């Protein structure tokens with residue numbers, strides 16, 4: 001199952017590495033990752049697409065929320081064949 | 093991601109300004125001032141070019157603030173290797189509950205800290221590592237002794253800071269302490285380029301970094317209280333239970349919740365087993381105590397897990413040394429409850445029926461109040477009788493008739509003197525498990541062991557750190573011949589600082605624990621685990637490093653008198669015991685096995701239904 005994570009991140013040195021490193025260390029493949037600035041220059045928005053079970057998603061989201069620079073994590077998961085969008089988890 | 097860092101914010105409503113607020117100080121002096129402000133009593137570290145300004149500031153601080161007795165207020169303890177400094181800081185932290193601090197130079201100094209930092213992360217130990225770094229002007233240029241410390245440590249530590257803006261230094265360091273000790277504790281690394289240490293800065297005295305996400309989550313967790321409903325559901329389930337069991341982990345100790353656990357367990361009559369990390373969180377001599385569970389837990393604790401119908405996991409995370417097969421762990425439990433400070437641990441390994449994410453002590457106190465006021469006192473006397481019978485029938489035991497010295501007898505002999513009141517550190521291997529099994533642990537922070545990482549070489553430096561935390565306590569390192577070799581250079585640190593440390597090497601001439609697995613799973617081919625051709629003379633090594641009392645014990649009949657002499661010696665003492673090289677650690681729940689398949693070995697009675705089928709588990713660890 002494909003999941004999209006929206007991660008709001010404080011723009012600290014090494015913050016992106018810590019997010020990407022966490023996914024690698026937890027054996028969770030990132031399919032795509034884009035980084036965008038927000039209206040607040042101190043905050044970036046990461047959009048990350050991964051695939052895996054909902055259990056894996058839930059665990060990696062909880063771990064992501066432990067990262068000091070992470071402000072917020074929201075997820076969207078594509079469920080079933082109807083390509084229905086289902087919000088699974090919300091703010092940190 | 094190269095945008096400017098958010099500027100430091102003043103801490104909310106400072107009560108009184110810092111006495112040095114407004115002073116112009118160097119970065120290095122600011123670092124020392126914050127260490128003082130955070131209550132740091134001792135530092136562990138090895139010097140080098142990139143940390144020289146900080147070392148100089150520490151020297152000046154100590155020289156200017158000598159105590160009346162001539163001692164330094166914040167001594168800097170120098171190990172043989174930075175790994176030693178890291179484990180000393182961790183030992184200090186584990187024995188005291190405070191943040192342990194290591195200060196090292198760039199490049200190799202910092203990379204030598206990787207293992208202790210990961211070890212502290214894996215066991216949730218609050219630590220701060222300050223690493224010197226090459227000047228900002230040459231960062232990223234492959235400068236002499238440059239290593240990408242923030243990158244390397246980012247995958248090991250709770251958090252990492254690389255301070256490139258001198259104005260951020262003060263807020264960063266203060267925030268690093270806050271992160272290390274708050275929530276689920278862990279190690280924080282602060283990488284500080286040399287020019288930042290030399291920069292002249294105005295000292296604020298209170299500023300911190302804005303870490304709004306972390307602080308908001310922390311606040312939410314800290315304030316989350318068990319509601320009336322949740323308490324009622326817990327006690328309704330307990331009222332249905334006949335065989336409840338508390339499974340307590342290291343979280344009990346980290347949360348300073350052992351008194352609350354004692355109240356809770358004794359009030360409702362619920363027996364307690366602890367993990368390796370939880371030893372001391374509940375007095376192992378208490379009638380409700382079942383000692384340790386898991387791979388090398390007591391048979392009666394593991395049988396209790398098999399038999400229980402209600403399991404309460406407190407600050408414990410169902411790791412593979414406890415729940416090797418999660419689906420078959422506590423198979424008769426109708427209801428599993430879990431309390432943890434870390435939301436990511438809830439349901440990570442095993443689904444639970446009830447949980448609470450929050451500080452453990454407050455949660456236990458809340459449950460206690462609710463239970464006392466509302467719940468009928470349950471009657472678990474049949475379960476208590478059942479467990480008493482299990483304890484009698486399946487007590488720990490070993491080859492008492494052998495002519496060879498059994499390691500378990502050595503631990504028992506020491507325990508007869510220390511009675512659960514000594515601080516015990518260990519290496520990793522069989523000796524670690526025998527120490528866990530055969531010592532009594534009456535209070536928290538008396539058991540220092542590398543649990544999750546299982547790092548050989550931990551024991552000696554951790555004991556040194558603990559002795560600095562508790563100068564008057566009896567600190568004993570129970571080590572293995574393999575493990576102690578890993579940081580043997582620290583023997584000299586013991587005598588250089590005049591520590592009254594006691595060291596016991598249980599010498600089985602090799603990597604006993606690995607041999608035990610080779611016996612079980614590799615037809616006894618002892619690839620690289622036999623040390624009988626090695627030339628090391630531990631006694632001469634200890635003598636060379638200035639130990640005042642050194643002895644090799646080889647005859648069983650001398651055991652009692654030698655142990656008594658060893659422990660009575662007022663200074664540093666080193667005892668090597670030549671033990672039965674074939675002694676095994678039992679019980680054993682093999683990797684990938686359930687508790688029903690536990691092997692109790694030749695000297696502990698088994699309950700039946702256990703079938704040993706080795707092989708096919710070779711890829712389990």
Ligand SMILES: Cc1ncc(C[n+]2csc(CCOP(=O)(O)OP(=O)(O)O)c2C)c(N)n1
Pocket residue numbers: 519520521522523524546547548549571572573574575576598600602603604605606
């Ligand atoms: C740093 C490190 N390397 C390797 C291992 C794997 N290992 C686990 S126990 C063990 C043997 C330990 O030997 P010793 O310290 O003599 O203890 P014994 O089992 O003999 O009591 C080894 C090699 C480890 N835990 N840590």
Ligand SMILES: [Mg+2]
Pocket residue numbers: 521572573574598599600601602603604
């Ligand atoms: Mg050995």
